[in-house]
Amino acid sequence: MESIESDTDLAGKIEKRISESTIRRLSLYLRALSLLDKKGVKTISSKELASREKLTPAQVRKDLSFFGSFGTRGLGYPVSELRSEIAGILGINRIWKVALFGVGNIGSAMVSYKEFARQGFQIVKLFDNDQRKIGSNHKGIIVSDVSNLEPEIKEAGIEIAIIGVPATVAQYIVDDIVAAGIKAILNFAPINLKVPSDVYLRNENMSMELEYLSFAMVNNHSEKKTKP
Amino acid sequence: MESIESDTDLAGKIEKRISESTIRRLSLYLRALSLLDKKGVKTISSKELASREKLTPAQVRKDLSFFGSFGTRGLGYPVSELRSEIAGILGINRIWKVALFGVGNIGSAMVSYKEFARQGFQIVKLFDNDQRKIGSNHKGIIVSDVSNLEPEIKEAGIEIAIIGVPATVAQYIVDDIVAAGIKAILNFAPINLKVPSDVYLRNENMSMELEYLSFAMVNNHSEKKTKP
DNA sequence: ATCTTTATGTGAAATCGTTCACAATGAAAA
DNA sequence: TTTTCATTGTGAACGATTTCACATAAAGAT
Numbered sequence: 001m002e003s004i005e006s007d008t009d010l011a012g013k014i015e016k017r018i019s020e021s022t023i024r025r026l027s028l029y030l031r032a033l034s035l036l037d038k039k040g041v042k043t044i045s046s047k048e049l050a051s052r053e054k055l056t057p058a059q060v061r062k063d064l065s066f067f068g069s070f071g072t073r074g075l076g077y078p079v080s081e082l083r084s085e086i087a088g089i090l091g092i093n094r095i096w097k098v099a100l101f102g103v104g105n106i107g108s109a110m111v112s113y114k115e116f117a118r119q120g121f122q123i124v125k126l127f128d129n130d131q132r133k134i135g136s137n138h139k140g141i142i143v144s145d146v147s148n149l150e151p152e153i154k155e156a157g158i159e160i161a162i163i164g165v166p167a168t169v170a171q172y173i174v175d176d177i178v179a180a181g182i183k184a185i186l187n188f189a190p191i192n193l194k195v196p197s198d199v200y201l202r203n204e205n206m207s208m209e210l211e212y213l214s215f216a217m218v219n220n221h222s223e224k225k226t227k228p
Numbered sequence: 229m230e231s232i233e234s235d236t237d238l239a240g241k242i243e244k245r246i247s248e249s250t251i252r253r254l255s256l257y258l259r260a261l262s263l264l265d266k267k268g269v270k271t272i273s274s275k276e277l278a279s280r281e282k283l284t285p286a287q288v289r290k291d292l293s294f295f296g297s298f299g300t301r302g303l304g305y306p307v308s309e310l311r312s313e314i315a316g317i318l319g320i321n322r323i324w325k326v327a328l329f330g331v332g333n334i335g336s337a338m339v340s341y342k343e344f345a346r347q348g349f350q351i352v353k354l355f356d357n358d359q360r361k362i363g364s365n366h367k368g369i370i371v372s373d374v375s376n377l378e379p380e381i382k383e384a385g386i387e388i389a390i391i392g393v394p395a396t397v398a399q400y401i402v403d404d405i406v407a408a409g410i411k412a413i414l415n416f417a418p419i420n421l422k423v424p425s426d427v428y429l430r431n432e433n434m435s436m437e438l439e440y441l442s443f444a445m446v447n448n449h450s451e452k453k454t455k456p
Numbered sequence: 457a458t459c460t461t462t463a464t465g466t467g468a469a470a471t472c473g474t475t476c477a478c479a480a481t482g483a484a485a486a
Numbered sequence: 487t488t489t490t491c492a493t494t495g496t497g498a499a500c501g502a503t504t505t506c507a508c509a510t511a512a513a514g515a516t
Contacts, residue, residue, distance in 0.1 A: 062495085
């Protein structure tokens with residue numbers, strides 16, 4: 001059934017609230033579909049896709065229905081087409097230029113992490129404040145001085161910053177990054193950063209997942225589903 | 229959000245369902261309280277704690293109330309005491325011995341990541357299948373051959389495994405790890421691992437957070453809260 | 457000793473997310 | 487062509503989570 005009000009609503013009035021969970025599941029669908037596409041699979045049902053991600057078929061259909069009707073009744077969804085639809089929804093059918101701040105342990109891992117590039121996130125600038133690191137070459141990128149970030153970020157067309165500096169200096173760096181016009185930040189520092197309301201901030205807290213495992217173990221609790 | 233069942237109940241009778249979100253927020257509270265404790269702050273109200281984590285005071289109180297009454301009316305919560313209560317709930321008032329599989333980019337970053345050790349997660353074993361890496365020293369740990377993992381894991385008393393190997397081999401390694409008796413796995417490989425139902429598995433998907441940022445930017449999606 | 461203020465703990469209400477259930481639809485078979 | 491079958495898309499029901507609102511309790515002031 002076609003919905004009366006289009007999701008890409010012309011007037012921009014009726015804004016549907018898409019839950020964070022739905023967006024996270026879109027990432028999962030995308031990964032599964034990319035794999036299927038590479039294998040040459042042409043169509044997939046919500047049931048089959050759901051079972052691969054340990055979700056329910058209804059959940060898959062509902063998630064997709066927020067954005068349009070991509071399937072064919074009786075047949076399922078066209079793998080390749082759905083893959084690119086989801087990429088479009090997530091905004092990764094393009095290249096995003098990313099700058100990484102802090103060429104330490106985490107920073108170095110990020111530069112080499114192939115999965116980012118595969119999703120269209122290109123790390124094109126590295127910044128540090130350590131004179132020994134500035135000027136050195138990491139995977140073909142010369143480390144710049146963080147005290148001169150604004151012109152370099154603007155020139156390179158950076159739109160996303162990854163924070164890999166220690167918690168003690170993260171807020172100062174972020175203030176500079178925000179001042180330079182960056183609107184999206186992925187933070188690895190174990191601290192709550194303050195940013196203006198028009199800047200998107202996500203925190204990656206790796207201890208949290210270990211703590212969750214620890215909790216599950218000491219409480220002898222059986223999970224029903226494993227979430228990403 | 230999914231939940232796991234909790235029997236953290238004195239009588240062991242009433243089984244409360246603690247949501248995943250609540251557990252994740254406990255991690256946040258713990259981090260905030262550790263910082264406050266170090267600063268010498270003695271008490272904190274739910275209002276103040278909530279504002280630091282961009283949550284509501286009611287949420288903080290409700291979360292804590294699932295596990296007991298830790299506060300004093302009119303005054304707030306005792307920082308140091310609440311910190312150790314939460315550490316106890318999460319099961320991190322002890323040392324967990326961790327083995328890391330795959331001494332590549334991510335693996336190397338994990339070994340040096342101080343936050344893990346600070347939370348009681350001690351990486352004491354490294355495994356790889358690359359002959360050039362086996363025998364080498366990373367932060368004081370000699371890399372072992374993954375093909376001989378069982379005796380080494382048992383001898384070292386490992387309870388948690390971190391998977392930092394490529395997606396293509398992750399399932400094979402995990403099968404061996406499970407066979408060796410490990411019951412908790414933190415997976416960094418971008419693949420859906422299959423484990424028996426008595427093994428706890430968490431996935432860390434770093435691309436997902438970038439994709440969320442990308443989605444937010446292309447959709448002008450205004451978040452109300454920034455989730456960890 | 458009493459009053460005032462502050463802040464917890466918690467049922468109840470409101471909100472949000474998931475699953476159900478089925479009409480609608482197209483593909484494939486007869 | 488008509489029937490059968492599989493599977494989508496989606497309101498409605500359900501369940502879970504968050505927020506509200508207030509009785510309760512302790513601290514500090516007078």
